[in-house]
Amino acid sequence: MSDKNKYREGPIICVVGARPNFMKMAPILRALAQQTPPLSVLLVHTGQHYDRDMSDKLFDDLRLPRPDINLEVGSASHAVQTAEVMRRFEPIIDTHQPSCIVVVGDVNSTLACTLVAVKKGILVAHVEAGLRSNDRAMPEEINRILTDQIADRLYTTERSAEGNLKREGIEADRLCFVGNVMIDSLVHSRANALNFLETLRLSGVDHSQFGVGKAYGVVTMHRPSNVDQPDILRGLLETLAEVSQKLPLIFALHPRTRANIEKFKLSFLIDSVRMVLLPPQGYLEMLGLMVDASVVLTDSGGLQEETTALGVPCLTLRENTERPITIEQGTNTLVGTDRQAIISGVDLILSGKGKHGKIPELWDGNAAERIANDLAQWIQK
Known part of the structure; x- marks a missing residue:
């Protein structure tokens, strides 16, 4: 057993911090619950963005369970918010000794919780890895790049993400193309x-x-x-x-x-x-x-x-x-x-001449199932 899998029997901690995270995490939680046997999951909301009325409605709309833990970090500068998420998330890791954590997207909570977990020797899976705007003036771009560098399992939504990650020196065996969980929520809702x-x-x-x-x-x-x-x-x-x-x-x-x-x-x-x-x-x-x-x-x-x-x-x-x-x-x-x-x-x-487009590969409503199947096998290796 590797040092990064010392808590093999611990729960999977799934982290959300802002509204877009909820749409991505809801189908993942459903898919993890459908594994045989169901995987033990702890949902942590950092409270990075929090409006009680809107958040409650969003949980209802997505049929997303209420968080097991809310860190209630609130708004602040990027530096203060990232530091506060890290400070409040570390005791959660110590208490629950997770088998891994799952982070989604590119908000400050994504990077902050990844940093804590990696320094604690906990496996990290990043959903929506490899997306790049190539604009480092965007705080989200910094979060994406750093999270992908240190996470252990990278789930991608589109083929170009793999190229981005390989150019940044990330090994191919850390990558898994699964499709877009955001579309899972859309299909479901x-x-x-x-x-x-x-x-x-x-x-x-x-x-x-x-x-x-x-x-x-x-x-x-x-x-x-x-x-x-x-x-x-x-x-x-x-x-x-x-x-x-x-x-x-x-x-x-x-x-x-x-x-x-x-x-x-x-x-x-x-x-x-x-x-x-x-x-x-x-x-x-x-x-x-x-x-x-x-x-x-x-x-x-x-x-x-x-x-x-x-x-x-x-x-x-x-x-x-x-x-x-x-x-x-x-x-x-x-x-x-x-x-x-x-x-x-x-x-x-x-005028009727706008783009009609097509549905991209694996944007089929089943991305979360692919993630859950891979995750169940990966954390046992």
């Missing part, structure tokens, strides 16, 4: 997605301009590069206001975005009957909004994947993406923050 009209009604919005089947677009923005600088945020809002004259927009406002719109006194740019403003939405509501949308305009990595799986055109308001397969095979187009590129992209989609 699509039948329960709320119709967009119902979502508007529940939000108390006058939706009279949205006739059944009428075209509309969905907007989300939250990345600091888009919403923290007044000139960039103003330019994007002016462009969205112009787009809204072509088709109504449903804008699910992230708290950071709303706060900066108010801080920079830009509210007048989104005060339009053609732009419906909603608070952050639950998973089933957001899924329903996307299913029926003519186009999604976003800077979210997860929405790039979900729109590709749904066959809905997506315009990504970024200069790069760590999910190139959504461009090469899917429905995604990078438009950055350039007004003309965004307008032209919308016009192309509304």
Whole structure:
């Protein structure tokens, strides 16, 4: 038995820290429970992002069990938050002596818990490994690179990730191509997605301009590069206001975005009957909004994947993406923050000439099952 597998009989600790992690972890937990015998699992929520009402609803939407442990770290600077997760996670390792930990995605909690586990001699499996934007100004890119370097088992969502990891000197026998667990949640939940009209009604919005089947677009923005600088945020809002004259927009406002719109006194740019403003939405509501949308305009990595799986055109308001397969095979187009590129992209989609794309390899709703099968064998080696 290797030093890194000294707690062979211990539970698997699954770590979540922020909203996108929940969508990735929910199908993994179901798949681990279906192993014969079921694998012992402890779900740890670091509390990196936590809104009690929204988190409770998200757990319900995804049929995700409540966390066994919540570290309640809360928001802070990247350095403070990472350090605090590490400080609070170490006693969990000492107490429960896990056989391994499973981390997903690229948030601060992913890197922090990986660092603690590796230094304690605990095996680490990273789900969604190898994705790269090649933009080291993104904190998530640093988290991805470092986590992949020190994790023991790397589960990839697309073939290009393997090339990224091999270029970084990671051995092939640490890699396992399994597909995309985010799509597992989408496949599992699509039948329960709320119709967009119902979502508007529940939000108390006058939706009279949205006739059944009428075209509309969905907007989300939250990345600091888009919403923290007044000139960039103003330019994007002016462009969205112009787009809204072509088709109504449903804008699910992230708290950071709303706060900066108010801080920079830009509210007048989104005060339009053609732009419906909603608070952050639950998973089933957001899924329903996307299913029926003519186009999604976003800077979210997860929405790039979900729109590709749904066959809905997506315009990504970024200069790069760590999910190139959504461009090469899917429905995604990078438009950055350039007004003309965004307008032209919308016009192309509304003309019926936008990308139709295809479903990427192994984005079939069974990625979590492949992970659980491999994990069960791997931790016993």
